[in-house]
Amino acid sequence: MATLKFSKDHEWISVEGTTARVGITHFAQEQLGDVVFVDLPAVGTALTEGGDAAVVESVKAASDVYAPVDGEVTAANADLADTPDLVNTDPMGKGWFFEMTLSNPAQLDGLMDEAQYKAMIGE
């Protein structure tokens, strides 16, 4: 059973054991508009909680995506190269960004659960 958590910067992280998958929320993709490119981190990249992890480009602007916790990138979503609009159409599913290990799982306690996140965005 995966645990789903959310950052204040509108990233989601789905954790299973010591690995996790990361993407941006439905609210975030709505705010961005049509996504045309995602600059994903290379496998092996060390990530720091709150540090730059990826860049998502809409028609209008580039936006940073931050690492929700510390860890190392183990996979990047290759489908986004040809179909970056998956971020718009399925942000919580096929539009995931990258997978990572968790070097400090205790950091998850500092993230929001779904109810808290929905409250933050006013839903």
Place this chain on the structure above:
Amino acid sequence: MTDTANPTSLRTTPLDALHRELGGRMVEFAGYALPVQYPAGIMKEHLHTRAAAGLFDVSHMGQLRLDGAPQEIIAAALESIVPGAVTTLKPGRQRYSMLTTEEGGIIDDLMITNAGDHFYVVVNGATKAGDIAHMRPLLAKHGVTLTELTDRALIALQGPAAVTVMARLAPGTEELAFMSGGAFAIDGVPLWVSRSGYTGEDGYEISIPADKAQAITRRLLAESEVEPAGLGARDSLRLEAGLCLYGHDIDTTTSPIEAGLIWSIAKRRREEGGFPGAAILQKQIAEGTSRQLAGFKVEGRAPVREGATLHSADGTEIGKVTSGGFGPSFDGPVGMGYVASAFAAAGTSLIARQRGKDIPVSIIAMPAVPHGYDKVKKA
């Protein structure tokens, strides 16, 4: 990761309530709350404008009325502050020009129309207060009065279907030549309509009394060809069309010659001068400039944005991006920037450096997407 401004403290246009009703995402632009996009999104709004007709609120722009003196005096007064030919501008004709500094820089770019018994000028929203402060005393020396038409809205109907829609609602507008304007009416509301725009498409810019702006806009949106389009699509459309955005591609540190706007300066004015910065611009015309504004395309799908540096193959910095984004019709990233003149020829391969990454780009002839102007009809 959001860029949405709090629009409550901003100025609003006469179409504010309509934007919100249509689900427009309101952002700050030029001190106004304006929709960056509607629910359809920038991509669809852009493509719909190129395929049919997009409707834009550009009421933030400054609409100025110049009168108080005979037309030839107003024309001569304007020629003392812009390099464009105004004294030869016939009634009903419109011309693109710019306010220049004594150093040959650009204070703003603008549209000048000979409206028959006065001149009608449209300037950029972000710069209008400064433009008026600059222009008013210089025009007053010639007895010309400048009035900002704060009681008027301005909308743009752009795209290949705009002419069909306008012919239906305001018969006669289909006869307007590109870059000309006249007085028309829709449902009895008096309008100033010009055949012009900022998308590279055929289309119209329509000046409306503020209290009638919503009714006229709703009337246009009710036509099947027309969809609302926001600032985002306006920017991607003008970028593909190779049209300069003030404050980005042109400003007081760039000259019209460097920016490739020499076409807007008539031969007589190049020879005679008589506008701010004339000597410097004449020298640039004669000798060339060390840098030029050029368009580029990108290898791959990553947009190269404003501020990225441009480098030659050996890594030397030779320029900077002033506008860049994704072109929905171009179907790829596209941009403009100033490059050393030796690197401005179409086909030149360069490297854009952005966020520490090197991205191959190559210079292209602009526009990136061919203009759809109706240039058949002559005034």
